[in-house]
Amino acid sequence: MTDRLQLFAGNSNLPLAGRISEYLDIPVSKAIVDRFPDGEVRIKVEDDVRGSDAFLLQSVCHPVNENLVELLIFIDCLKRASASRVTAVIPYFGYARQDRKDEGRVPISAKLVADLITAAGAERVLTIDLHSTQIQGFFNIPVDHLYGSAVLIKHYQEMKIDDLVLVAPDVGKSRLVSTYARRLGAAFAIVDQRRLSPETAEVLAIVGSDVQGKNLLIIDDIVSTAGKLAQAVKVLKERGAKDIYVGATHAVFSGDAPDKLLSAPIKKVVVTDTIPLRDQRLKEKVEVVSVGELLGEAIRRIHENLSVSSLFD
Numbered sequence: 001m002t003d004r005l006q007l008f009a010g011n012s013n014l015p016l017a018g019r020i021s022e023y024l025d026i027p028v029s030k031a032i033v034d035r036f037p038d039g040e041v042r043i044k045v046e047d048d049v050r051g052s053d054a055f056l057l058q059s060v061c062h063p064v065n066e067n068l069v070e071l072l073i074f075i076d077c078l079k080r081a082s083a084s085r086v087t088a089v090i091p092y093f094g095y096a097r098q099d100r101k102d103e104g105r106v107p108i109s110a111k112l113v114a115d116l117i118t119a120a121g122a123e124r125v126l127t128i129d130l131h132s133t134q135i136q137g138f139f140n141i142p143v144d145h146l147y148g149s150a151v152l153i154k155h156y157q158e159m160k161i162d163d164l165v166l167v168a169p170d171v172g173k174s175r176l177v178s179t180y181a182r183r184l185g186a187a188f189a190i191v192d193q194r195r196l197s198p199e200t201a202e203v204l205a206i207v208g209s210d211v212q213g214k215n216l217l218i219i220d221d222i223v224s225t226a227g228k229l230a231q232a233v234k235v236l237k238e239r240g241a242k243d244i245y246v247g248a249t250h251a252v253f254s255g256d257a258p259d260k261l262l263s264a265p266i267k268k269v270v271v272t273d274t275i276p277l278r279d280q281r282l283k284e285k286v287e288v289v290s291v292g293e294l295l296g297e298a299i300r301r302i303h304e305n306l307s308v309s310s311l312f313d
Contacts, residue, residue, distance in 0.1 A: 005303045006049060006083075010058035010074055012067040016091065016273050017057045019292025024300060029054075031077075033070065041070050043077045054083040055126075055299050060094030060113070061252065061275040068094065068113065072120040079121035087124040087302060088117055089295060091274035092250045096131035099138075114138035126298055128274055128291060129221045129249040144308050146298060148221070148249030148272050148291065153183050155270060155289050156217065156247065163242070165189055165214045169232050177219045180247075186217075191232045212240030222250045223271070226257035226264075233264045243267040251275050251286070258282055 006029045009017035021028045030046040056078065058071040071088065078086045098109040110132070117125065118141055125143045130136065136143045166188040168177035174190050181188035189208035216236055223229060223246070233244055244266050251271035253261070258279040261269060269286045277286065294311065301308050 004052040005299075006047070006052045006054045007299070008045070008054060008056045008074065008078065010056070010067065010070045012059040012061055012070070013057065013091065013273070013276055015276060016059075016290070016292055016295075019273075019290050020057065020296045020299065023293050023296030031074075033074070041066075041073050043070070043074050045077055045081050049078055050082040051084045053085050053087075053303050054078045055087045055089050055303075056122075057089045057091070057295075059092040059275055060090060061092050061250075062254065062278065064094045068116075072116055075117070075120040075122050085123050086121055087126055087299075088122040089126045089299065090117075091128050091272075091291065091295065092252075093127050093130055093135065096135055099132045099135055110135045111138040124302065126295065126302065128272075128295075131221060144298060144302065146291075146294060146308075146311055148274075149180060149183070150294055150311060151272060151289050151291055152247055152249070152270065153180060156180075156184060159245075161215050161217065161243075161245065163214050165209050165211055165216050167191060167211070167216050167218045167232070167236065169193070169218055169220050169228055173220055176221065180217075180219050189216075191235065193228060193232065206235070206239060211236055214241060215243045215245070216241050217245045217247055220246075220248045222252055223248045223257065223261075223269075224252040225255050226253070226260040230260045230264050233266055237265050245270065247271070249274060251277060251288075253277070253279065253282070261285060 008029050011033050017028050032044040034042050036042050056074055060068050075086055095109040095113045123141055128146045129148045136145055164186040166177050166181040166186050168174045168190045170193045177188050187209035189206055189211055192205045192207055246266055246269040249272050272291045273288050298308050298311055
């Protein structure tokens with residue numbers, strides 16, 4: 001493998017690209033990433049990439065389709081410019097929620113997107129907190145799957161929340177939250193919810209540790225519409241919870257999610273910068289922790305053919 005490491009970035013998350021660049025002490029390589037008059041994606045790499053180990057940062061976040069097409073065309077551009085290897089660094093992997101046929105006549109979008117990334121020419125993928133770990137198996141190329149807990153748990157420890165109980169917003173997140181609870185030395189509870197639609201859910205029961213008089217930290221991988229989260233917060237408050245905090249890796253915050261978060265009795269929301277915040281009103285309640293160093297170190301180790309497994313925790 002070449003000794004020359006290059007970092008490229010699409011338009012989805014330029015601030016994060018800057019933090020990775022600072023950690024690696026290399027500039028973000030120059031490229032034109034804009035649009036033709038009819039809206040088609042136009043990309044031109046302005047630095048020589050022949051024989052280089054190229055890492056391309058692009059989150060598949062809002063606008064999802066634009067950023068996905070940008071990612072695919074950028075990968076193709078780097079391969080045709082004779083990069084020795086192209087690694088797609090995808091902090092947030094969009095289209096991950098349809099990862100199986102759980103009912104008739106639906107696609108497996110996550111598998112399709114994995115195939116598209118591979119067909120475009122990526123030879124490796126680096127990502128954080130896939131919505132489902134089985135998505136790694138959809139790729140026929142190596143996938144390095146990092147976890148947001150590597151930076152979030154340290155931040156929660158520094159918050160020093162007394163009488164803390166970790167809460168899973170649904171049964172599906174119980175394993176994730178039990179890991180956080182073990183690392184933080186806290187009890188945990190589960191909000192048993194039944195989803196009524198993609199935006200709404202009904203709380204059936206609170207299982208596990210008693211939440212009355214306790215400070216709660218609700219953990220999830222993604223906050224999208226925040227409907228399920230808002231419903232859980234409401235019920236937990238009715239059950240006598242004190243301060244309620246929310247932690248998540250990916251701040252999708254789609255639709256009216258910002259309004260729900262701002263109006264809900266939540267003391268603070270802690271997320272990472274895998275997706276940039278679009279609504280500036282959220283800065284009064286949302287704290288952002290950077291994964292720049294985590295991704296930067298993973299990129300360095302991949303480039304130098306060193307183990308990345310220690311970063312998985």
